[in-house]
Amino acid sequence: MSESSSGVNTSSGSFPKSHSSHYSELSDTHTPLSVEHTPDSGIVATPLPSSRFRFTSWHRLEEHDVRGDQLTCPRVREGPSEDEHSLRDEDIFLRNGRRRRREDEEQRWEERLQENWENCVELNLSYQDLGDPYQLENFTRILRRLIRVERLQLVDNALQDLSSVRLPRCKSLNLHRNHLTSFGQLPKVPEIQHLCLSENSISSLGELSLLQATPIQSLTLRLNPCEFLEDYRSRVFSCLPKLKVLDGIPKLPEDSVPPKLPSSSRLCIIL
Structure with a gap:
């Protein structure tokens, strides 16, 4: 059992095999290593079982069953830049705004269910470095959903x-x-x-x-x-x-x- 960089407790068999094909582009040559001590005092470095997912938000992984209440120390990351916001708004307007907004609402609802903050009993949200207004807003949103913590x-x-x-x-x-x-x-x-x-x-x-x-x-x-x-x-x-x-x-x-x-x-x- 080890802990991934995203704060998810994982084991070598906790993710379906399909993930290896979805994220095979993440080369093992740059994979963080865990250290094991052998009986003869030698040190062997082995890849962490969840290293291939270290650059991916957990709720965007396909075919996984990790929920928000299973994270040990999630990070509240920065939001998109203002340029990205404007480009995204233009894209929504050009591509049938009403349909696009409905799809976005459905996606946000699916992500909300996946986060599952309402069922968290124990949670660590320390050392967040909340320097961006988006981070603080998202952080407060999460705290308000912790009804069972x-x-x-x-x-x-x-x-x-x-x-x-x-x-x-x-x-x-x-x-x-x-x-x-x-x-x-x-x-x-x-x-x-x-x-x-x-x-x-x-x-x-x-x-x-x-x-x-x-x-x-x-x-x-x-x-x-x-x-x-x-x-x-x-x-x-x-x-x-x-x-x-x-x-x-x-x-x-x-x-x-x-x-x-x-x-x-x-x-x-x-x-």
């Missing part, structure tokens, strides 16, 4: 606002190293139990109450500005009574002490 990795994606996304079944969410500045920018996660927000830019605990109705058990806020607030741990545990672990450290007796209230102003009497 329970474990989701979104590490280092420069994400700024996910408040329009709802993940109704998500129990574990990793948003390490993004650009979030408040808890209000988090997706709706009513069933969240484990949430990692380390290395973001959250400076206030004011919106932490948005997580009060969730069954959250562990929260990581390391390397956020709010970590350096006075009575930081007491304030977090006071706001989230169900929380058991903060920043990898279980709740301590001193964490149950209510945070200090702001001192009231005192009058100075001059005699």
Whole structure:
């Protein structure tokens, strides 16, 4: 069992033989190699079983049964250039626009069914490098379809606002190293139990109450500005009574002490 460059778990017999004829033009001389250690300490390089498909989007392969929920780490790629968009629009207009649009809609629907994001239970969409608006739009579209995902990795994606996304079944969410500045920018996660927000830019605990109705058990806020607030741990545990672990450290007796209230102003009497 190995993992292809597209993130699909494959074995040597997982694709029909017809693929070898469809993509035989991909020469084995440029095929990535896997390394095997022999008993005599020699090293043998062998082609990865899925290397011939490394330049092809998985849902454009013919006669395969790989679905979106079987991908371990898919990539959100850049969209077509503006020139390609205009050329494609002209082509649609010249070739019976109505019929062409219907064919495109049917193709998009088939691809949507093939992606099958709705049945993903565990998904890794980290390190996407979402520099193009098309990528971010497509990325958000995928997130909105994750209605059954329970474990989701979104590490280092420069994400700024996910408040329009709802993940109704998500129990574990990793948003390490993004650009979030408040808890209000988090997706709706009513069933969240484990949430990692380390290395973001959250400076206030004011919106932490948005997580009060969730069954959250562990929260990581390391390397956020709010970590350096006075009575930081007491304030977090006071706001989230169900929380058991903060920043990898279980709740301590001193964490149950209510945070200090702001001192009231005192009058100075001059005699």
